[in-house]
Amino acid sequence: MALPSLSDLLEIENDHAFLAFCCPHSGVLIWPLVRNQFLRQLISDLYYQQAPLVSAVPTVPRRQALGAFSRVLGHNLQQGRMRGEVLVVGTGAGHFQRDGHWFNRITDYLVEQSPADTVTVEGLVDWHVPTPRWNQRVAYWLPWQGAITVTGRLLVRERHVANARELLEYARIRASQLLGLTIADSSMNMLVGMLARKLARLPVMQYAYRRLLERVQPRLVLLEQACYGDFAPFNQVAREMGIRVAEPQHGMVSGGHDAYCYAPVLRESEAYRACLPHDFLGYGAWWNSQINVPVQKWVIGNPHYSEQRRSISPALGVQKDILLLGDGIEFSLYLALAQELAQLLRGRYRIVLRPHPLERAEVQLRFPEGRVGDVLIDTNRDIYSSFATAHAVVGEVSTGLFEAQGIAGRVLLWETAKARFSYPQHPFCGFADARALVEALQTPEGEYSVPLAEEIWAPGWAHNYRGYLAQILAALG
Template sequence: MNKKSEKFLSLKDILQVENDQRILDVRCTQTGIPLWTMIRVPFIRMIMSDMLYGTPLNGYGAIGSKFNAATSLSKALLHNIRFGKDSKKADILLMSHGLGNQLKDGLWFNRLGDHFALAHSNQTLLVEDFFKWQWPFPRHNQNILLHAPTQAFAAFAGKISSGRKHREQAHHLVSIIQDNARQLLGWELGAKRFDWLVTSLARKSAAIPWLYAHYQRLLTQVHPKILIKEEACYGPSSVLIRAARDLGIHTAEYQHGSVSAGHDAYNFADLICKDDEYRKTLPDYFLSYGRWWGGQINAPIKKVDIGNPHRTARLEEYCDYQQQERIDILILGDGIETDLYIRLAQQLADTVDERFQVVFRPHPIEKNAVLERFPEGRIDKIRIDLNSDIYQSFFSAHAVVSELSTGLFEAVGLVGNIFIWDTAKARFCYPQHPFSTFSDSNDLVSQLSGRAQKYIKAVQESDIWQPDWRKNYDGFLAGLGIHAN
């Protein structure tokens, strides 16, 4: 059904689909927010899924156990009501995803947001999304609200208030992007996905006025000087960012993982970058791990090199760690194509020198499923990495291997041999990178055995990981007039 181009597919090719003024002209009539923000990433990832992956990238809204969802949502409502009685003000409103939650000394700690939240705990309020409806208490950071009730009410408001005009507007926009993708890429959306996008967009667009008013009430109550949000460049954040910017509040996104010239959420077509209304849905600042990352993206925002708080904390914790013998070939899963990585690990285990141990580390979102399939923690000759912290695994690694994982970059300065799988996906996601490449398991074995020349581009560790994140973060806040109490 989809015509795959013989030439290398790049994100720039896909972004031409949105380089169309007609797309930007479809806006929420009450707020002016371009509706393309609501479905941009899902649409682009449908194209990527068909043309680059063997596994769908979109779950079409599945939420898992309805009982767990209802239970956690009810508890979240009660928590927010009790917490809200104090009506606390905060200079910094921080929003994070629960994917980063980890147990630490018996309490939950969000490795993505809590480092920032606890840096100025008396001035920061954290609003957190659920991850798989997991209840994230008790926890280290007590100053927290839960985002789920807002998300649930917005979904309900969109469902009951969407009408014929919303659906006609959604149908018009999806028709434009479908035609553009067909003409420019030879790619077909298909009737089922077309209907899903129209229904989804109609509901989301109907909810925008309610959501905008709700966020403005929250922001007025908290009265922050800055809103810092994970995934602020993603479309679902557009209403919140617009509400904050309309109130004159500074906005920023902290980097939470890998970004690159092939990352759809951080790179835009020329018309998008120049459109004033679209720019109002993007944050003012991107707080990056280091200057290499900011140089990869064209989002029309200011890049500020901060560093990676979680990486810094882990390295400080392991400063006296007794390094094990480095015999592991650590293969990092991507959370999507599990079997593809297991096959690579098996091929490698059958041919690599016996002095090495092949280890497969599942991505956090696939870890439980992998352990259910292989409860003994092994796949034939392959050991499944059960370390809760990837940095523990680095200390016994002779080499780190993956295709798209942020772990490749986290290993810089810690592991001597870092390899990226030279696939269409990797070339799409990382048109530029500093790592050695391999084409298949035989090529990798040859390089591990020293029979092939490895090539690593000259990139300073400090370019990827800006040192002294706390000083940099404090300096950024001070530049906005926010000083520690």
């Protein structure tokens, strides 16, 4: 029996009952708050062998957290009151060093196009406060995030747990009846606890978002991950205040990505669309065609790809690396492939394994020498430096596969069940295992067509973004 695709899993939510589960106090839909986690629990059980996609929130390292908190608080107080027509809200996951300053590859290029009218609010990754940084009009969300998290833990009550369990048990029954899928009681209890805390903190979260928007007074918000259910409260508050929300694409989207694909019942629901942003700013027409999220899709381009591609092209050197890209979840799976590949190739190429940004710090702690036997651990913060020396880039589920085309010697997809689920459509040649990869490396590859490249990476990102900005702000009056 074939494993289910995402479109199969979406039949679980293709039911008007999901629009009837609402928060008793605010009346907002509950399903968006746990949708991604529920679907990913199913996806994890089906497709992930060595590590779960969904796990309990790790313990906060107090010393690091307190240090970051004090630095952020001082920084935010110095910034004072900031206002702008455009508010950028980011996770802080995209930082790299440009000319000695930290620069966010996801958001700061867009800020460059209208720096005087744009304010940025950012989260922290690994408790790292990026200083000095290029973007001077930035505040950090950590104090509010801390208050929201603590509230969720302190204010959770039996009614929150009961509301959470009722919805999740209904979804579990649908998964069993339609697809024969089960979720272990331990996983269900984790999801119920997670959702109960989200319900408990919802009033504080809504208040925090409203205060932010009242202070900055933007007409447009660029919200990273706006299509994810956890940002449904932000989208709803912004819509109530007459503020437009757009998500700039920050990575891979596809017909296998749960945050960007929805069942017909949800796509047609006005109440559910209110939980989503107004716009999606895609890297290219190809990406926009892969997803069905009910928002207006715009073709902008990928600023970081375009800028890095321009600077790297003339400087391509000797490409002797086989670069494997981790997925942020199952590092040991990629390490095993890299080690087998090193044995088979016996020094003909350097085998380099690049951790996903989400796992970089942990991998560096595990392997402080930067290698595991004959496998090197890639420590470049910016992936394009690694592409420049790659004879081949290999991955399973990674935006980096697309970014490597035209820079690395060649790109190959590890065609696992997980990859087939994540990429129902893709432009890559594939391989099944390490031996097949070695054979593929010896086989000539067809050229990457220019028309397809421009469908994936639209040219002229700055012009496209400025055009979007002018059109939207003019329409908002």
